[in-house]
Amino acid sequence: MSRIEQKFAQLNEQGKKALIPYITGGDPEPGYTVGFMHALVEAGADMIELGIPFSDPMADGEVIQKAHERSLAAGTTLEGILEMVAEFRQTNQDTPVVLMGYLNPIEYMGYANFAQKAKTAGVDGLLTVDLPPEEADDVVPLLKEAGIDTIFLIAPTTTPARAAKIASHASGYLYYVSIKGVTGSATLDTQAVAEKTAELRQLTSVPVAVGFGIRDGASAAAISQVSDGAIVGSVLVNKIAALAQTPEQIPAALAETLNEMRTAMDA
Incomplete structure (x- = not known):
């Protein structure tokens, strides 16, 4: 079993649902990310989605777009993201880490090269927003051989036939996008x-985890009632943006938000 499979199995035994925070790696500067990751785990995160900064994050709203810009301006690279995961693994061997981003930086590194480097660093999953199932056969076997789950997005507008095709390629978990639009937009319709x-x-x-539109304990709890996990991103990235000039305050701010969600979900 992969680390992601083990985590979902453990949560299922405990009658709990996964809380999966997203932050952009290298935001506001590369040296802070690993500390943020540890703070998220201490606050109740079951897994972490770590964003790979990209110059054209088309699926993301303004909040996460600006996080990508800050990270790139600070010199973050895909190699640097893998180094962050390796550093995190020095003291945490249990929490699954999923890299989330766009295909271009991975394609540039080379799929086989990336798969081996990601395995060595301790990456558990990869979610590339712009990888369609039609092109998955170029990537998925290499990741599978390296023990890395391939996670796909499914949107409200995805047809049943296409959803079935996507699901046939997926491992780890499916990421269901709860709303139409980009990250940080619109309002959740739990029903x-x-x-x-x-x-x-x-x-x-x-497992099916749900992201987009989760902002607080109430929305996280509502989503956890109808899914296997709640993915939260923009509200955390907003905290980082607000405190970018005083980054030593960011871990506590992230923990406060995540603690509220963890408490509400468990209740």
Whole structure:
């Protein structure tokens, strides 16, 4: 079993749902990211999605776009992101880490090269926003050989036939995008999410985690009732942006937000 599979199995035994925070690696500067990751785990994170900064993050709203800009301006690279994961693994061997981003930096590094470097660093999963299932056969076997799960997005507008095709390639978990639009936009419709996750569970045994629109304990708890996990990003990245000039205050701010969600979900 992969680290992600083990974590979901453990949570299932405990009657809990996964809390999966997202932060952009290298924001506001590369030297702070590992500390942020440890703070998230201490506050109740079950897994971490670590964003790979990219110059054209088309699926993201303004909040995360600016985080990518800050990270790139600070000199963050894909190599640097892998070094962050390796440093995190020096003291944490249990928390799954999923890299989230866009295909271009990985393609530039080379799929086989990336897979081996990611394995060595301790990466557990890869989610590339712009990798369609039609092109997955170039990447997924290399990642599978390296023990890295390939995580795919499914949107409210995804047709049942395409959802089935995506699910057939997925491992680790499926990321269901709860709203139409970019990250940080719109309002959650929990009933609509419940209907969609029920449909997805007919297609796959892979856990279904839900992201986009989760801002507080109430929304995290509502989503955890109808899915296997809640993914939270923009509200955390906003905290980092607000305190970018005083980064030593960021871990406590992240922990406060995540603690509220963890408490609400567990209740």
